[in-house]
Amino acid sequence: MSATALYGFVAHAIIFGALIMLLPLGDRRRMLAFVAIPVALATGIASFMHGFAGTPSLTLLALTVWQLIAIKPAPLTYRPALILLAFALPFYAMALGLGPLDPYALGYQPLPMLAASLPLAALLWWRRLDGWLLILALDFAGYASGLFANLWDVLFDPLLVLVALTVVIRHHARRVPNDG
């Protein structure tokens, strides 16, 4: 088996644990979430998730671990979730065949993308969004490790977009002020 396959398999087990933590299980939900991780590995749940969803992005894994450890609130709040949705939805539409351009191809030779990330990183630093800056650093380190063939796959994936959609919908359902 390849290192990428092992990463995807274990990452999906951790994601499954984070999903368990979302259930209304009271004070024991964190403990149950950690128990769910080896259960997912052993029972085929992680294998099914991996087969269905492919390799999860490092961003999703970082946010998942963040939630499981819960040192601070995870940084995927309303505004970043909205920005991700606004970017990802047309990205997927084009990558799946809408129009002649395939933006996904850029991720196989990502030097321009890396260059474009520098002003984004400066903005994150200036806004003191250290959490996102560290996640971006983790993403690029993951790409450098050779686990991912395409830089886009490190940055986001459909499950992360689904999480972002959930954050946005919950925000509007609760009608809380913009917290981004």
Add this chain to the structure above:
Amino acid sequence: MTLPRWLPPLLFLLAVAAAAWRAPAPATPEFSLPPSAAPTRAPASFAAAMLPTAAASAHAATLAELPDGRLAAAWFAGTREGAADVAVWFATLDAGGWSTPQAIATREGTAAATLGFVRKLGNPVLYDDGKQLHLWFVSVAIGGWAGSALNHSVSADGGRTWAPPVRLQTSPFLNISTLVRAPPLPLADGGLGLPAYHEFIAKHGEWLRFSADGQIIDKVRMAQERRTLQPAVAALDGRHALAILRDGGPAPGRIRSATSADGGRQWTAADALPLPNPNASVAMLRLHGGRLLIAGNGASNRNELLLWISDDAGKTWRPAPTVESVADAGAEFSYPALLQTRDGQIHLAYTWRRQGIKHAVFNKAWLDGETP
């Protein structure tokens, strides 16, 4: 815990530097053409025989020539297309005939190697680069063929043993809908260009470029106005190539085409060929002398398997002898694979009534209309 203000940007810059160091920056691609072989004056020959049966239903053959001169074939077979027992089977042809087929990719083995659920296997593609034999094949976790992912395995001993397959990352959306049907072309930098296709929501051809060390370093869409799939590509020179594609409908269909003038960096839709295509797979081969050969079905259905030749790099086409033709419109002779071996013989493998794979071998004289 609060991090020093300087630490996140420093970590970020280190990570960017590492990613930039790893990011490929390949040279302009160029096709690698095989050396032209001296024309032979052999009398016309044509022979055809069924490959040994591996399972009740067989489909989608692919051919490769091994370094020792043996012909290798792979196809998928099982109870029926899409069944859980479908495996990719492999056999070789030497002077003693075809070897007993061996399953070289199974649903269970692929799931174990990729650590991901696999529901069914599909189209294989073989290619020998002189150092190792490559196998690409599609697998599906959920849904139909549009949900396919692409897997890759290699053999260093002519197909006797295979490395565990690796799932390639070719799509951002659940890594689905990358399929293959036709063999790759060698590139001058030691890499490969693999024709592929996408069929989730939209249907179009794609071109995957691999570096010499096997990494995907580019993906190019072969955009068309109509739904197209299953490209087969022939290089015309170092920069130019012709791709032909299955017409995804609506009927009546014609073989669609695209061209590249920059080593596969970009593909431009070209006029459809004046050749029928009943929404069925086609194969194309650049013969040793430079002529192009296409195998495909007739206008009515898959009950005719026809050949066409072009002497002018695909500008005009003329029919070559018919391989199969029956009146029964329900009969199927489909999914051809073409290969010219180093001895000049031309090999054709195709699905025969879904009951098995048939192999025909003929030479230039037969192709030019001489009678064996």
